[in-house]
Amino acid sequence: MSDQITPEIFEHLVDLAALELDDTQAEYLRKQLNNQLKSIHELEAIPIDPSVPANLHGVPFTPEQSSNPRADEWKLSPDVKDILSQAPELEDGYIVVPDIPHTTLK
Amino acid sequence: MELCDLSALEMTKLLREKKTSAVEILQSCLQRIGRVDGRPGALDQVVTDDDKQKVHSFITLTDDLALEQARAVDADLAAGKDPGPLAGVPFTVKDIFCVKNTPSTAASRILANFTAPYTATPVERMQKAGAVMIGKVNLDEFTYGSSTESSAFQPSTRNPWDTSRVPGGSSGGSTASVAAGEAPLSLGTDTAGSIRQPAAFCGVVGVKPTYGRVSRYGLIAFASSLDCPGPVARTVSDAAAMLQVIAGADEHDSTATVLPVADYMSGLEKGVKGMRIGLSPDYFRITFPDLKTGEFHQQPLPKEIEEAVRRAAQVLASLGAEIVEDVPMPNTRFGIPAYFVVSRVEAASNLHRYDGVKYGLRTHKQYTDLKQMYKISRNEGFGLQPKLRILMGMYVSAAQYSEQYYQRALRVRTMIRRDFEEAFDPQGKYRLDALLTPTTPTTAFAMDAVYGDSVLMQYADQLTVPANHAGVPGISLPGGLDGTNLPIGIQLLGADYTEDKLFRIGRAYEQATSDEAWRKVLPGVLR
Numbered sequence: 001m002s003d004q005i006t007p008e009i010f011e012h013l014v015d016l017a018a019l020e021l022d023d024t025q026a027e028y029l030r031k032q033l034n035n036q037l038k039s040i041h042e043l044e045a046i047p048i049d050p051s052v053p054a055n056l057h058g059v060p061f062t063p064e065q066s067s068n069p070r071a072d073e074w075k076l077s078p079d080v081k082d083i084l085s086q087a088p089e090l091e092d093g094y095i096v097v098p099d100i101p102h103t104t105l106k
Numbered sequence: 107m108e109l110c111d112l113s114a115l116e117m118t119k120l121l122r123e124k125k126t127s128a129v130e131i132l133q134s135c136l137q138r139i140g141r142v143d144g145r146p147g148a149l150d151q152v153v154t155d156d157d158k159q160k161v162h163s164f165i166t167l168t169d170d171l172a173l174e175q176a177r178a179v180d181a182d183l184a185a186g187k188d189p190g191p192l193a194g195v196p197f198t199v200k201d202i203f204c205v206k207n208t209p210s211t212a213a214s215r216i217l218a219n220f221t222a223p224y225t226a227t228p229v230e231r232m233q234k235a236g237a238v239m240i241g242k243v244n245l246d247e248f249t250y251g252s253s254t255e256s257s258a259f260q261p262s263t264r265n266p267w268d269t270s271r272v273p274g275g276s277s278g279g280s281t282a283s284v285a286a287g288e289a290p291l292s293l294g295t296d297t298a299g300s301i302r303q304p305a306a307f308c309g310v311v312g313v314k315p316t317y318g319r320v321s322r323y324g325l326i327a328f329a330s331s332l333d334c335p336g337p338v339a340r341t342v343s344d345a346a347a348m349l350q351v352i353a354g355a356d357e358h359d360s361t362a363t364v365l366p367v368a369d370y371m372s373g374l375e376k377g378v379k380g381m382r383i384g385l386s387p388d389y390f391r392i393t394f395p396d397l398k399t400g401e402f403h404q405q406p407l408p409k410e411i412e413e414a415v416r417r418a419a420q421v422l423a424s425l426g427a428e429i430v431e432d433v434p435m436p437n438t439r440f441g442i443p444a445y446f447v448v449s450r451v452e453a454a455s456n457l458h459r460y461d462g463v464k465y466g467l468r469t470h471k472q473y474t475d476l477k478q479m480y481k482i483s484r485n486e487g488f489g490l491q492p493k494l495r496i497l498m499g500m501y502v503s504a505a506q507y508s509e510q511y512y513q514r515a516l517r518v519r520t521m522i523r524r525d526f527e528e529a530f531d532p533q534g535k536y537r538l539d540a541l542l543t544p545t546t547p548t549t550a551f552a553m554d555a556v557y558g559d560s561v562l563m564q565y566a567d568q569l570t571v572p573a574n575h576a577g578v579p580g581i582s583l584p585g586g587l588d589g590t591n592l593p594i595g596i597q598l599l600g601a602d603y604t605e606d607k608l609f610r611i612g613r614a615y616e617q618a619t620s621d622e623a624w625r626k627v628l629p630g631v632l633r
Contacts, residue, residue: 016500029490029497035561038395039446046518054513059576079224082223098476101476
């Protein structure tokens, strides 16, 4: 079987995934990705009756077994300081980030 | 036998009889850790020959906190208060659960500096029940693996039965810590078999509850529709007692069911008379893909593993269970291909939150804008396995491939679910109370033998993953030893929310085999 993920497709995926890889990592990951796609090749050949629906979560969620959603009420977290203290860069209670690049939507 | 080798229920009984104290029990576990564990996993470490003789279950030992909790249990008992059903029982926690004021790393560099601001519901329930957390244990990075080798925190955990072997994974730290007598209980997670497979490799009991039976609040997510927190223990009764404590509805997790939790303990000793236990030929053959042709090859299970399952069936039959042969589970073999798609899509989505902004690693290198900061931080923070899952998830969920892969995988998931529904249908042809299968296609493999080959590693979960797709509960039990004294695991699978039946069958099997020679063999590090 030929490799589905060409270097060009791989580069695009890396960009979408917000990663930046060195050559060794890229070579390993592209090879493994292609191997995984070959190993799921069988999926395409499985005969599936058109009436078979998609299943997102195994166990059915019936009204009897599901909890009611919580009321959509604003609550102050008791641990604001603890949570903010995890931020890599903080200034006056705000999380600092670098410039956000502007892109034009096509 | 030392205090730390007792079961959780024996420990808490001795405690209530005032024959020991929670502090003494804790000290016994800490001594065992000192004897067998070696140094905890850490970033940027070179594994030495000396490390290769030790177990290395831990990333973070919380012994000070544990001592405080143990003293509180002793004080409660002295004051005549009830400290809870698991009073004074030490337990370890897979480092994928948040525990307030402790490092919660997911065994990843990207979370190495993260201290959780809150505690996961299952951990909180254990602590409320009087159990004493002694530390956070190692795992595959973000749970992505079946050997614990992909942890960024090295030395990664090794198998207490033979330290040249993997403990399995991803809950390898959990099962190794329990097998080595470092704690009688551990909290793990199972997304494709991550509790049951390492339980089989380490010769302990591992339970994947029904999806939604245990809250996922505070669990660092991998594949949210498949992740199940669950117990690891040395005995079925201990596993049942632990699930009793951690199961139940939770206002913080809308997928945690509101159905009442069964009383797992009261039926434990009722035996298996009249129960229908199935065997399926589809679990007695294993599948591996040929990457050159894309075709799949099936081969029989290793003989010793098949024999262990058939022997267990005979034992259960001798106790009055009815063994139902030839139950068809024809979609079992599609479990891994469907999992490769479903789990990667969910993982890629869950991993996008790690961006170096709100918490976790932000690069110290120079960057010009936000996007570059994301990219450099994520590249530095994630190991190869998370990167691989993100890339695969991006590809198979892309608009042009979604129908071919993701939508198809979700429909295969329905077919897998239907296999179980037919097997367990009370009005159906088979009417099973449980399906008895092997847990794994092999016993524990050597360190470095499979790691790096992401396809072969995934196939270690081929007999456990169908239960995750279907959401049904499963339990892995020690079922014997192979010719090299490595544990063999046998698995019981049941209908939704029938953990009580699985415990009952497991307990009957455990009692009936308690005098067998293999039960007396100790893990290598304890010999």
